[in-house]
Amino acid sequence: MAQYQAPLRDMRFVLYELLDAGRALAELPGCEEATPDLVGAVLEEAGRIAEEVLFPLNRSGDEEGCRLEDGQVSTPRGFREAYRLFCEGGWPGIGADPDYGGQGLPTLVEFQVHEMWSAANVAFSLYPVLTAGAYRAIRAHADEALRRRFLPPMVEGRWSGTMCLTEAHCGTDLGLLRTRAVPAGDGGYRITGTKIFITGGDQDLTENIVHLVLARLPDAPEGVRGISLFLVPKRKVREDGSLGEANGVSPGAIEHKMGIRGAATCVMNFDDAEGYLVGPPNKGLACMFTMMNLERLAIGMQGLGLGEVAYQSAAAYARERLQGRFMGGPRDPDRPADPIVVHPDVRRMLLTARAYNEGNRALCAWAALAIDQAERHPDPAVREAADDLVALLTPIIKAFVSDCGFEVCNLGLQVFGGHGYIREHGMEQLVRDARIAQIYEGTNGIQALDLVRRKLFLHDGRLPGRFFAPVEAFVREAHGRAGMGEFVVPLEDALRRLRAVTAWLQEEGPQRPEELGAAATDYLRMFGLTALAYLWARAAAVALERLDGPERPFYEGKLAVARFYMQRLLPQVHALEAAVRAGGATLMALPDEAF
Known part of the structure; x- marks a missing residue:
């Protein structure tokens, strides 16, 4: 059976030993109370709920799925009770502004909690994480009257939020969307159109659902320059915040999906529905990116969470499953066979999973801390640098971490062998659930294009330097540390290659944009691997200083996995560099009609 225990020790390592979050958060106004003791208590309680409440519903939710009957979507058994407990604990507002009823905790803490929700029950986690994204978009772009009317019940969890972009x-x-918005003459608008693939578009968890809908005003410009953003509630909301009659919003169908079956993915019909403009007319896509970028980071976290469950389950199975003998001689001659954890190929799979999971946890936390610094730091220069880093890392986290998550889930299934392929062990569900993360919120290919076409050139090409500068500073400093050579030398080589390829793309891109498209996916993975090498080298530096303490086995484990990463996974950057430099000629040579 799949199993999960919240990785609280590794989270503490990332927060307080790797990122020095206690000091970093203390510098940020509004984060003074986010002490290690408080954060530790929050994470422990979140872990308990993940293990005891959400994880037991994961398999049954997948088997039952959601149902649409008489115009109402029902979630799987147990979800409503779990959601009620979730709201009673104040979890929907963990990162929300206290002015709207939230707890105001840092994004860094919110991300750790979201990883645990995703690991325990990714389908359930989609409902609150979409609400958190909708909250951010409304808070950033709506007028104060709308914020006061809609945000408090969303923060409480009584109302949820969705993102309505895609059309059939x-x-x-x-730029091709057709949903229309017509001024109603009373300051509101009437929205008509159909959206598909709307996660949480309808459900029985909340009193109301706040849809953020992209639509076109009359006479709007063509393409993305003519898109506006509207807030459209499932039930109308009176001026005093009380609920009125049903709005013209209804689910037309629910998708029968490969995975995340406990999350209702709906076709949503808007029929002359009452809505409100959010942000300036025809600037809706820019406003919606506030939500989309948060969701992209959350999707990366979903890959990380599922990868953690896959690793824990596979490692436990490998320790118990007896099969064959170790090639160097029996490890346990008194038993009929050795546990499969002794076999080199099984260890390769487990170490790959652990190296990606722990490295990606550090990467996501680094980005989350940068979000907090971008939003709260008193120094404008620090805010700008942090915002640049978040913009650069967002497509990498969405694509690279979700790619790793799917790879790790497949490796976990492989460790189980035939038992992994059948449903009762839970591994095939992890593979199905993880697969969507590479597709929604912009496919990973789209994320790679965003990285090479926009982020490499934004603000006169300064964004990559926000990554290169701290890594190069670390390399210079670490060269003089005893025992760091085996970690710093491969990191320095990967960094040199990535820097050179980045400069080449920045030079070639304006003249030959097709080369950016050809290089995009390989370049993004090269960047992700190098980022993890930096974080693993930092982890090794911390571990080397703590080997004489009471937790020596923990730090020895860090060093062992860091060595594996540097020697067995990081060398992928050599082949990826060659692929990027090969250019796009071979991709485009075959005529279209030959496919």
């Missing part, structure tokens, strides 16, 4: 004829190309 257009996916990523939102």
Whole structure:
């Protein structure tokens, strides 16, 4: 059976030993109370709920799925009770502004909690994480009257939020959308159109659902320059915040999906529905990116969470499953066979999973801390640098971490062998649930294009330097430390290659944009691998200083996995560099009609 225990020790390592979050958060106004003791208590309680409440519902929720009957979507058994407990604990407002009823905790803490929700029950986690994204978009772009009317019940969890972008004829190309918004003459608008693939579009968990809908005003410009953002509630909301009659919003169908079956993915019909403009007219896509970028980071966290469950389950199975003998001689001659954890190939799979999981946990936390610094730091220069880093890392985290999550889930299934392929052990569900993360919120190919076409050139190309500068500073300092050579030398080589390829793309891109498209996916993975090498080298530096303490086995484990990463996973950057420099000629040589 799949199993999960919240990785609280590794989270503490990332927060307080790797990132020095206690000091970093103390510098940020509004984070003074986020002490290690408080954060530790929050994470422990979140872990308990993940293990005891959400994880037991994961398999049953997948088997039952959601149902649409008489115009109402029902979630799987147990979800409503779990959601009620979730709200009673104040979890929907963990990162929300206290002015709207939230707890105001740092994004860094919110991300750790979200990882645990995703690991324990990714389908359930989608409902609150979408609400958190909708909250951010409304808070950032709506007028104060709308914020006061809609945000407090969302923060309480009584109302949820969704993101309504996709239409049947257009996916990523939102410039083609047809949903219309007509001024109603009373300051509101009437929204008509159909959206597909709307996660949480309808459900029985909350009193109301706040849809953020992209639509076109009359006479709006063509393409993405003519998109506006509207807030459209499932039930109308009176001026005093009380609920009125049903709005013109209804689920037309629910998708029968490969995975995340406990999350209702709906076709949503808007029929002359009452809505409110959020942000300036025709600037809706820019406003919606506030939500989309948070969701992209959350999707990366979903890959990390599922990868953690896959690793823990596979490691436990490998310690118990007897099969064959160790090639160097029996490890346990008194038993009929050795546990499969002794076999080199099984260890390769487990170490790969652990190296990606722990490295990606550090990467996501680094980005989360940068979000807090970008939003709260008193120094404008620090805020700008942090915001640049978040912008650079967002497509990498969404794509690289979700790619790793799917890879790790497949490796976990492989460790189980035939038992992994059947449902009762829970591994095949992890593979199905993880697969969508590479597709939604912008496919990973789209994320790679965002990285090479926008982020490499934004603000005169300064964003990559926000990554290179701290890594190069660390390399210079670490060269003089005893025992660090085996970690710093491969990191320095990968960094040199990544820097050179980045400069090449920045030079070639304006003249030959097709080369950016050809290089995008390989370049993003090269960047992700190098980022993890930096964080693993930092982890090794911390571990080397703590080997004489009472937790020596923990730090020895860190060093062992860091060595594996540097020697067995990081060398992928050599092949990726060659692929990027090969250019796009071979991709485009075959005529279209030959496919």
